[in-house]
Amino acid sequence: xxxxxxxxxxxxxxxxxxxxxxxxxxxxxxxxxxxxxxxxxxxxxxxxxxxxxxxxxxxxxxxxxxxxxxxxxxxxxxxxxxxxxxxxxxxxxxxxxxxxxxxxxxxxxxxxxxxxxxxxxxxxxxxxxxxxxxxxxxxxxxxxxxxxxxxxxxxxxxxxxxxxxxxxxxxxxxxxxxxxxxxxxxxxxxxxxxxxxxxxxxxxxxxxxxxxxxxxxxxxxxxxxxxxxxxxxxxxxxxxxxxxxxxxxxxxxxxxxxxxxxxxxxxxxxxxxxxxxxxxxxxxxxxxxxxxxxxxxxxxxxxxxxxxxxxxxxxxxxxxxxxxxxxxxxxxxxxxxxxxxxxxxxxxxxxxxxxxxxxxxxxxxxxxxxxxxxxxxxxxxxxxxxxxxxxxxxxxxxxxxxxxxxxxxxxxxxxxxxxxxxxxxxxxxxxxxxxxxxxxxxxxxxxxxxxxxxxxxxxxxxxxxxxxxxxxxxxxxxxxxxxxxxxxxxxxxxxxxxxxxxxxxxxxxxxxxxxxxxxxxxxxxxxxxxxxxxxxxxxxxxxxxxxxxxxxxxxxxxxxxxxxxxxxxxxxxxxxxxxxxxxxxxxxxxxxxxxxxxxxxxxxxxxxxxxxxxxxxxxxxxxxxxxxxxxxxxxxxxxxxxxxxxxxxxxxxxxxxxxxxxxxxxxxxxxxxxxxxxx
Numbered sequence: 070x071x072x073x074x075x076x077x078x079x080x081x082x083x084x085x086x087x088x089x090x091x092x093x094x095x096x097x098x099x100x101x102x103x104x105x106x107x108x109x110x111x112x113x114x115x116x117x118x119x120x121x122x123x124x125x126x127x128x129x130x131x132x133x134x135x136x137x138x139x140x141x142x143x144x145x146x147x148x149x150x151x152x153x154x155x156x157x158x159x160x161x162x163x164x165x166x167x168x169x170x171x172x173x174x175x176x177x178x179x180x181x182x183x184x185x186x187x188x189x190x191x192x193x194x195x196x197x198x199x200x201x202x203x204x205x206x207x208x209x210x211x212x213x214x215x216x217x218x219x220x221x222x223x224x225x226x227x228x229x230x231x232x233x234x235x236x237x238x239x240x241x242x243x244x245x246x247x248x249x250x251x252x253x254x255x256x257x258x259x260x261x262x263x264x265x266x267x268x269x270x271x272x273x274x275x276x277x278x279x280x281x282x283x284x285x286x287x288x289x290x291x292x293x294x295x296x297x298x299x300x301x302x303x304x305x306x307x308x309x310x311x312x313x314x315x316x317x318x319x320x321x322x323x324x325x326x327x328x329x330x331x332x333x334x335x336x337x338x339x340x341x342x343x344x345x346x347x348x349x350x351x352x353x354x355x356x357x358x359x360x361x362x363x364x365x366x367x368x369x370x371x372x373x374x375x376x377x378x379x380x381x382x383x384x385x386x387x388x389x390x391x392x393x394x395x396x397x398x399x400x401x402x403x404x405x406x407x408x409x410x411x412x413x414x415x416x417x418x419x420x421x422x423x424x425x426x427x428x429x430x431x432x433x434x435x436x437x438x439x440x441x442x443x444x445x446x447x448x449x450x451x452x453x454x455x456x457x458x459x460x461x462x463x464x465x466x467x468x469x470x471x472x473x474x475x476x477x478x479x480x481x482x483x484x485x486x487x488x489x490x491x492x493x494x495x496x497x498x499x500x501x502x503x504x505x506x507x508x509x510x511x512x513x514x515x516x517x518x519x520x521x522x523x524x525x526x527x528x529x530x531x532x533x534x535x536x537x538x539x540x541x542x543x544x545x546x547x548x549x550x551x552x553x554x555x556x557x558x559x560x561x562x563x564x565x566x567x568x569x570x571x572x573x574x575x576x577x578x579x580x581x582x583x584x585x586x587x588x589x590x591x592x593x594x595x596x597x598x599x600x601x602x603x604x605x606x607x608x609x610x611x612x613x614x615x616x617x618x619x620x621x622x623x624x625x626x627x628x629x630x631x632x633x634x635x636x637x638x639x640x641x642x643x644x645x646x647x648x649x650x651x652x653x654x655x656x657x658x659x660x661x662x663x664x665x666x667x668x669x670x671x672x673x674x675x676x677x678x679x680x681x682x683x684x685x686x687x688x689x690x691x692x693x694x695x696x697x698x699x700x701x702x703x704x705x706x707x708x709x710x711x712x713x714x715x716x717x718x719x720x721x722x723x724x725x726x727x728x729x730x731x732x733x734x735x736x737x738x739x740x741x742x743x744x745x746x747x748x
Contacts, residue, residue: 092223097242101222103265104212104258108192117158117300121338124152124164124188126306126329129376130179134321135746136409137466137514139522140578141570142324143743145175147371148356149363152187154331155340162190163344166352168359172367174572176674176715181325183350188306188329192267192291197254197278199287204310208252208278211244212267219253221245228259230268238262244272245392252278255389255398256289266301268293271381273389279400282315285322286399288382296334303331309382318407318430320747328374368572377570380519387463396434403432407440410747412486419499419546421475422448422539428455436461442472448539451475451505464516471509475535477501478552478626480582480596483635485740485748497544500634500642502697504552504626505533524563531556532626550697554624557588568600577601590622596629608659611681619648623693630698632705635742637687639707639724639735646698648691656681656711663714675716682710683724704728717741 127149133142151168164187182200195213199205211220223243230237239259246253256272271290279287287310294304310325344351363370389398397403407428408414417423426444433439438459445452455472484492484500492498510528517523534553537546563582570576579599586592596617602609615636617629629650633642636652658681665676685708689701709724722737740748 092221092245094223097222097224100224100240100242100260100262100265101212101217104260104267105214105217107265108212108267109195109214117336119155119157119337119339120302121156121335122154122302122331123333124150124154124329124331126150126152126188126327127371127374127376128181128185129324129326129328129371129374130177131324131326131376132175132177132321133324134744136320138320138322139565140567140743141377141519142322143175143570144371144376144572145177145323146171146173146179147367147376148181148186149367149370150186151362152352154188154190155338155344156190157340160191160194161340162349163340163347164188164190164350164352165344166350168362169353169356170359170363170367171356172371173675174716176718183348185308185325185327187350188303188331189291190303192270199289199308199310200281202280204281204284205252205274205278205287206280208254208274211254211258219247219251221247225257227262239268243388243392246275249275249393249396250277251275254278255392256385257388261301266293268301271385273386273398274400275393276398276400281312282400282402283312284400285311285313286386287311288385290381290385297336302334305330307381309379313401314405315402316405318405318428320409326376326379328376372572378519383519394434395436397432399432405430408442410486412490412748413442413444415490416486417490417494417539418475418501418503419493419537419539419541420449420503420535420549421446421451423494424475426453446475449535466514468512468514469510470512472506474506474508475503476506477503478628479630481598481635482742482745483633485742485745487748488739493539493546494541495543497541497546499546502550502552502630502643503535504554505535507531507533520567520569522565522567524561524565526561527559528561529556529558532624551695552626554626555589557586557624559584559586561585584627586624586627589624592620592622592624592627594619594623594627602658608657611656611658612653613656614651614653616651617649619691621648623648625693625696628693628696628698629689630696631687631689631701632698634737634739637685637705637707637726638683638709638722638737639726639733640687640705643698645687645689645701645705646696647689647693647700650687650689652685652687654683654685656683674714677716679713679717680710681712683722684708685724709734713741718744 129144130146131142132145148171150166153165153167155163184201193210195210197208197210209215209219225241225243228239228241230239240262242258242260244258245255253275254272259269261268269292273286273288290307292305293301296302306329308327311322313322407430413426415425424444424446428442430440441456443454453474457470460467489500508528508530510526512526514524532554534551535549537549561584566579568576568578582596584594598615600613602611628646630643630646631637631650631652632640632644658679660677661680662676663678666674686704686706688704692700706727707724708727712721718741720739720741723734725732725734
């Protein structure tokens, strides 16, 4: 067998000819009819009657969270499979899973539809089904007889494929539904000019195609290669299925992403008689431990498959939006109740007591959004509220918002909202320093690429002090510091670098921000946060830093504060601060085996934990009057050890200060910091 490997280069050797977009002209009409005839009625003299091939693939289950989804998704589970595929003309296929292993990287288990564990053998036929019909059922294929009346077709450009020693011209044909309210697809067909054979098909769906209300979107990429110099057959496939709650707009999504490589074709191998009555997707029903088959660890294999890279899917979704004039392509309802974190719904603190809140959002064609929220504290009897509007254009998001809010002064949380509410209610320990903010602002956020994001914002704000009004179950709260600073007009610029998302966390993320304000005083404030990890001969070294500096006009509500949770474990919480701060913490992270325990059918504790000896040091200067936090009068070093259990979900820190008379060990427990934005 001689296989001509097809490589679609980024520009496919640059487009040979770029055309102005026209729809349904005679040339594209003739091309599409030839492609349909080739699929519907292959040549009678074709020698291709049967074949067997081998498909090797990964199915990844990922989670992504946080307002605006600023970071790449986290891998929760990975499955690696070897599948034996049999095909017989005209359209009979059977698939057997012959090897299957899996691993969890978060305390979660998931069970897939069987067709997620196999490949597409016939480009879906005339009707497209996914998730055994539970996700998509009977969406009309554009290269079908019925598709002629359902779609518009337009040649975008002519591309060149290099195949061995010859070049092949391929036409990129854009496909859009004539009626976007019907269950159809949107995407691009790559057709060989001379034969109209389908080389590549990348597409998404209209909202009407989704049968599950929690489906956000589905993206599919099917690629074929030329075998025996005459048959275009599958050689690579990708599918991504994204889900979110249909009832509640919450910044949390799950993702199923599959990647397949298909080869080792044996032509003329007959379909075994025993498989004729078997299900289409058969073989193993569950993963099986088989150390002899796999040549590397699942973690290493998953990293090599790069489950975190979705640039191709992003381009697919962007082109699909353009093809339907920015009509909404998400399957989610257009109106949903929502919140950005669990603590927005219900929380406890010393200035509001038990407080409740909820929001409502609306989405419209064209990328427009409206949202509103309202909250109420039972102790201070204060109403908080917000209203905003947004516009999304490709990688750019515009927003305008007005709100009245009780908020902590910190740039980043130092404790999860859930843990802080528990500590405040049960132990009279509230780790917030609160102000009442009344704000009106305009902002723009532009994603430069997959990792870099630029944000610009301007805001008119007035901050007022709030007093402690609530009573805990035991003891008494400390007074909330007086941090009200009056009225300011400010501008802010922020440049952020997101983590790549690798399993070993060998990466760097950073946030640089500059802020200037005028009002009761004039000030300039600059800060930098970084978090990086690199592999060493044993484990990883992780370094986290925070640096901030501001001019003398800095208002109290924008001062820096360090110490305790989040910055210097074991030191006095927010004991040091002012106009200048610096902290750094170095961890030596070691992965160690631990017993794994099942937590029901859908969760596991995992068999690995992280032990991390740590050293940190902090410094603060530029003390300001009227603040609880003061100059550190030199460096404040700490030494300790951290442990992360439940596959990194829960973090323990045991540390002691190396300076001062109080050298007691102090223990803190919380959910891993990366989950704090939604807690």
